[in-house]
Structures are given as structure tokens and as C-alpha cells.
Amino acid sequence: MGRRLHELAGRAGRGGGAAGIVRRAVRVRLATGFGGAGFPNRLIRALRDKGPKNLTLVVNSATHRYSLTHELIANDQVPKDHAQLRAFLENHPMPSRQRLASYSVANSAVGYLYFSQDQQLSRGFWPLVRSFGGNGALFYGNAEDVVSAVASGRASLGYDIIGSYALDVIKRNPAIGIVVPSDYALVVSRIVVIPAAAMHPNAAKLFLDLMLSRSGQSELAAQGMPPIRDDVADPPGLDLRHAPLRTIRVGPGLLVTQDHLTRVHFLRRWDVSIRAGATARRQSLPASSAKPSA
Numbered sequence: 001m002g003r004r005l006h007e008l009a010g011r012a013g014r015g016g017g018a019a020g021i022v023r024r025a026v027r028v029r030l031a032t033g034f035g036g037a038g039f040p041n042r043l044i045r046a047l048r049d050k051g052p053k054n055l056t057l058v059v060n061s062a063t064h065r066y067s068l069t070h071e072l073i074a075n076d077q078v079p080k081d082h083a084q085l086r087a088f089l090e091n092h093p094m095p096s097r098q099r100l101a102s103y104s105v106a107n108s109a110v111g112y113l114y115f116s117q118d119q120q121l122s123r124g125f126w127p128l129v130r131s132f133g134g135n136g137a138l139f140y141g142n143a144e145d146v147v148s149a150v151a152s153g154r155a156s157l158g159y160d161i162i163g164s165y166a167l168d169v170i171k172r173n174p175a176i177g178i179v180v181p182s183d184y185a186l187v188v189s190r191i192v193v194i195p196a197a198a199m200h201p202n203a204a205k206l207f208l209d210l211m212l213s214r215s216g217q218s219e220l221a222a223q224g225m226p227p228i229r230d231d232v233a234d235p236p237g238l239d240l241r242h243a244p245l246r247t248i249r250v251g252p253g254l255l256v257t258q259d260h261l262t263r264v265h266f267l268r269r270w271d272v273s274i275r276a277g278a279t280a281r282r283q284s285l286p287a288s289s290a291k292p293s294a
Contacts, residue, residue: 073098073156081183082118085159086128093281094136101146101155102132104139105270111139114160116257116266117186117248126273133277150176162188164224167235180243187247190225 079085092098103111119125138155140146143165150158151173161169166178192211194204210216217227224235248254256262 078177078179079157080179081181082122082128083124083183085157085181086124086131088157089128089131089135089137093134093284094278096135097153097156098135099155100132100135100137100157100159101149102137102139102159103143103146104141106267107139107141110143111141111160112263112266113248113257114186114188115270117246119266121184121186121246126269129270129273130277130280133274133279134281136278136281163226163235167224182244184244184246187245189248189250191250 077088079088088098089100103114105112105115115125115129118128122128138149140149143162146155146158146161147165147169149155151169170176170178192208194201194208198204211220212228214229214232217229217232221227221232221235226234257266
């Protein structure tokens with residue numbers, strides 16, 4: 001986040017219970033949630049002064065999801081939207097080198113969140129998942145392993161990568177590029193909580209004010225997190241002012257996807273789609289090259 005933010009967070013948390021908690025995943029039970037594109041400081045102050053004592057403050061830091069592409073893919077073949085991604089994967093079935101890497105929905109809460117949101121936004125989601133199976137896509141439990149698969153060449157595409165991670169990757173590896181899908185890109189909220197039992201609530205409020213201030217947003221932008229303020233520029237190399245962004249709203253609707261039966265149904269359909277894609281790929285192979293299934 002930047003040294004100044006960390007120092008203030010450390011001071012706020014000394015002496016007992018944490019005064020402020022920044023959550024990197026949204027898979028939490030929220031008693032009170034406020035979604036949207038971000039709050040001006042005056043609204044934050046009104047909520048914390050007059051709102052319920054056990055208040056959950058949600059700060060949308062506009063963390064975006066991207067696709068990473070390796071130089072294994074020619075520039076004119078890089079998919080620009082989800083439909084092109086599906087077509088690309090269908091045209092590159094296993095054992096092609098052009099494999100996709102992404103999160104495992106069964107082993108990654110973040111991956112399940114992203115894909116369940118994709119399902120709600122796109123009618124072509126399940127055909128896309130089917131193309132994952134035909135492509136022999138690689139699935140991992142965390143973003144670091146997805147990035148590693150692309151950087152090492154085991155995969156040529158990384159899907160659903162948090163923006164700050166993606167920017168860090170391309171700084172270290174010029175052979176990798178970033179694609180912001182032209183049809184839509186999800187915006188993920190970073191959650192800031194001031195617990196009711198915070199030992200230093202005033203320090204936490206100061207920390208929150210700093211995060212929302214121009215200097216705080218500039219610190220976050222320097223670490224690759226696009227700002228929520230119009231007077232702070234996007235991270236270098238990105239211009240998201242006119243991008244087709246879709247925010248994952250934090251509120252009761254989000255909890256529906258966390259319902260046990262909903263998740264079980266989603267995972268079953270995911271497995272069926274992956275297997276269907278893999279089966280279609282095997283059936284399309286010449287008999288001499290087809291391998292018997294286990």
C-alpha cells in the first residue's frame with residue numbers, strides 16, 4: 001500500500017484489537033454493506049458518526065481484473081473480449097501450447113467469486129467454460145501460481161488477474177502484456193472495516209480518511225491500484241476512465257452466491273462443462289492420435 005499507509009495502520013492496531021482491517025477478498029459475511037463506485041469523505045463521516053455502531057465501511061478501490069498474455073501469442077491473435085477468448089481457445093485445443101491458466105473455482109474463494117460474477121454478466125459464460133476444458137486449461141488456487149504459469153510459458157494466457165498483480169508482472173517481464181476485455185471488466189471492492197470493539201477507533205478513522213484522501217489514493221495508485229478519485233491519475237500505463245467496468249456490488253445480493261447450495265450447483269455445472277469440452281476435444285482428434293481416457 002505504501003509506507004505511510006502501513007505506518008498509520010500499524011499505529012492504529014497497537015495495544016490490542018485491530019482498529020482497522022483491510023480485506024483482500026470479498027468472501028465475508030457482512031452485517032451492513034454499502035456498495036457503489038466509492039464514497040466522498042463527507043459521506044464516510046456522516047455514516048460513521050450517525051450510522052449503526054457495528055458499521056462496515058466499504059471502500060471501492062477500483063481493483064480491476066485483467067488477462068495476461070505471453071509473447072507465445074502474436075499481437076494480432078490476442079483475444080480482445082470474452083467471445084474472442086472463447087474462439088481462441090476453441091481454435092487451440094490440447095495439446096496446443098496456447099493454454100489458459102486461471103483460478104480453481106473449487107480451491108479459490110476469489111476464483112469462485114469472479115467466475116460466479118461472470119456467469120451473471122455474460123450469456124456466453126458456460127460455453128466459455130466448456131472451451132476451457134477443450135483447451136486443457138490449467139487451474140490454480142492463487143494468483144501467484146497463475147502468473148507463474150504464464151511467466152514460465154506453461155500457459156500463454158492468464159485469466160482473471162487482479163490489476164495490481166498484473167502491473168507488477170509486466171514490470172518484471174516485458175514479454176507479458178495486459179488485456180482489458182473490451183466487452184466488460186469486473187471491478188472488485190477492497191473492504192475496510194472498523195470493528196465495534198476497536199481499541200483505537202479514532203486512529204482507524206484517520207487511516208480511512210488518509211486512504212480516501214488525494215495523497216492516500218496516490219500512494220495506492222503507485223502500487224498499481226486504480227484510484228476512486230477523479231483528481232488522481234490511473235497507474236502508469238493504464239487509462240481506465242472509459243473502460244467498460246462492471247462493479248461487484250457489496251451487499252445482500254453478493255451473499256446469494258455464497259449460499260452453500262448455490263455454490264454446490266455452480267461447481268457441478270462447472271465440472272460438467274469442463275468435462276464436456278474435454279470430451280469434445282478427444283472426439284475431434286484423429287483415431288491415431290486419440291488417447292484412451294482414464
